[in-house]
Amino acid sequence: MRFEAAPDGAKRLHRFGLAIRAQRERKGLTLADMAAACGYSTSAWSRYENGSPIPPELPAKLDEVMGTQGMFAVLWDVIKDEMWPDRYRDYMRLEDGAREIGEYAPYVIPGLLQTPAYARALFEAVNPDATPEAIESMVDLRMSRQIRLRSADPPYVSAVLDEAVIRRAVGGPAVLCEQLEALLPLLDTSRTLLRVAPLARGAHAALGAPLILLGLADGGQAAYQEGLVNGQLVEDPDAVRARRRSYDRVSADALTPGESAALITAVIKECKS
Structure with missing residues (x-):
């Protein structure tokens, strides 16, 4: 999922940034003053005032x-909901309030788990004509989705990563190593469970497309099935259950967290060598 800001959303973010700048200047504060007071770098603050997506805790x-x-x-x-293109807006609203998030990732590390460097390399690869400023805005937007994972009441996140995901050197070996090292502490905690689906086990029920499952606060469920150009939000209960069964099957056939940790550690060693 690329999740770039919508054109209208980008305009609103730009106006929000102008409001920040106007109030800062009214108070006689510099960029560095505001960055230090709020706990961000001066370069990040400059991006916020120029219309980049902001962290949810900033307002x-x-x-x-x-x-x-x-x-x-x-x-x-x-x-805040206007940042996303129409085709993603309903999904993002559901993700923001989900109590459980499960994802099968066949190609790349899930966005909720990406490091900034990994996300940046990915955006640069799939948006070769984008300016550096646009790339940084995309990275900021992706990182903003992760804030809730560090909140006092985070969702429960599980993911099954195809072995190809942990071996694909997005951004080069150093970026991949950093990304894989960031995954290790999340493999098996009270709020996260990550496992690897090994290539040696062949075909499985979820093979072919990324899949995200959401357990909602009201007890309902939804799914998001990624396509080549865009994705499909699925809310019909029968269709969601069918996708849940596919996810359960690939989960059952995945490595244990301990086995996954050993494989990821081995790939890290290969990267570093």
Whole structure:
């Protein structure tokens, strides 16, 4: 899933950035002042003021630092869903409130688990005509999806990675090594479960396309099936159950977390050598 900002969403983000800049200048603060006060780098802050997607926790920090009494939080609530193109908007709204997220990844590391360097290399590969600024905006947007995983009430995330995923050197060996090392602490925790589907076991029920399953707060379920150009949000209960069965089958045939850790560690050693 590329999840680039929608054209209308990009305009709204640009206006939001202008509002940040106007309030900062009204307070007599520099870029460096604001970056330090809110805990970001000056370069990241410059991108936010120029219309890059912002971290979800930033509006509250803006209101606190600049004394705007909730103005930025309200503005963000109005525009946040507009960042996404129409074809992704409904999915992102569901993902944001999901209690459980399960993903089968046949090609690349799932976006929720990507490091910035891995995401950047991936965006550069699939968007060869994009400017560096546009690439950084895409990276910021992808990283913003991960904030909830570090919140006080994160969703439960499980993923089955095809062995090809952990061997595909997106960004080169160094970037892949960093990415794989970031996966190791997440393999088996109270909130995450990651496993590898080995190539040696051949075909399986989910083979062919990325699949995401969402367990919603109201007890409902949804699925997102990725296609070559775009994807399909599936909410029909029978269709979701069919995809859930496919995911369960590939999960059952995957390596254990311990076996997955051993394989990932072996691939890291290969990268470093």
